[in-house]
Amino acid sequence: ESQEGYTGGAGSVRHGTVTDLLSFVNLLSHMQAAALQHLPEEMGVLLNKVSINGRYKINKDVLLFPWQLTYKNRGSDLVPKGSFGKVHLAQDITTRKRMACKLIPMENFRGAEIEFQARFCHENIAKLYGALLWEQNVHLFMEAGEGGSVLEKIDSCGPMREFEIIWVTKHILRALEYLHSHNVIHHDIKPSNIVLMSDKAVLVDFGLTVQMTEDLYIPRDLRGTEMYMSPELVLCRGHDTKTDIYSLGTTIIHMQTANPPWVRRYPRTAYPSYLYIIHKQAPPLEDISDDCSLAMRSFLERALEKNPTLRKSASELLKDEAINPPKEDQ
């Protein structure tokens, strides 16, 4: 396949390599707002083999649908919102292939989101199929988690059972082990960024992802979602990949109790922000569910360790007995 950069003109969609896609993203990041005003038609690069003859028209060659929730609260026209965009279900007319399509307004567009998802491939990371620019929105086509997100499952079906939590945790730990081995921090591990398929759970939304060049990442801003933030991230004095492990621990508490940590003891109505609580209080072990197994409780103590150097890594936690129960337990 061609290695040269994105050579398509304005209004052309082409098959390409990851390099071509990254060149297109680079082009987008440097395009003047004026140039984006009146594009004659879609422009972009598709990595997967969808049928195009130089064009891939939204609502002609690929249809977008608001996502019909897979759980009982169907009626709601909830369109899941990512960090910077709405996610629709997309279906290629010719191949019938179903994808997720996230619409990111150009003003929110961050090339890094596509770059990480294009460069880092793992079965537990939502695959990126391509990116198109159309009508001031970047359309990101990705692998679809048709079972919805873990947050939708919790909101619809209540607390998850431990064997379900173990299943999700193992898939996400594999994604984190892979990302962390490349010094990549996701920065937004939480139930709404984990989506479900019939045979796996995958991590989505790389809008806040960074790759560390030193042993510590010194943040310029606060990244993530408050309830799931680690104490060291809140302190803003530098953190590393272990912050994702802490967020996974708080995500497990949310899966067990159908509430994020802290909120039952510190109601949102009385606490507009939880940053000080996360900084001052001991880790939220009190929010662990009453029926949590001893093994899972020990796992959470290791994942929620306040000192990141003492906190276990993804590789270490993958060997933990809590997520490798003896056969007779299953």
Ligand SMILES: Nc1nnc(-c2c[nH]c3ncc(-c4c[nH]c5ccccc45)cc23)o1
């Ligand atoms: N923020 C973000 N960035 N990329 C994604 C994403 C990639 N593939 C996906 N597949 C499904 C869903 C999804 C989220 N909530 C849902 C509720 C019902 C059905 C599906 C979903 C989201 C994605 O999400």
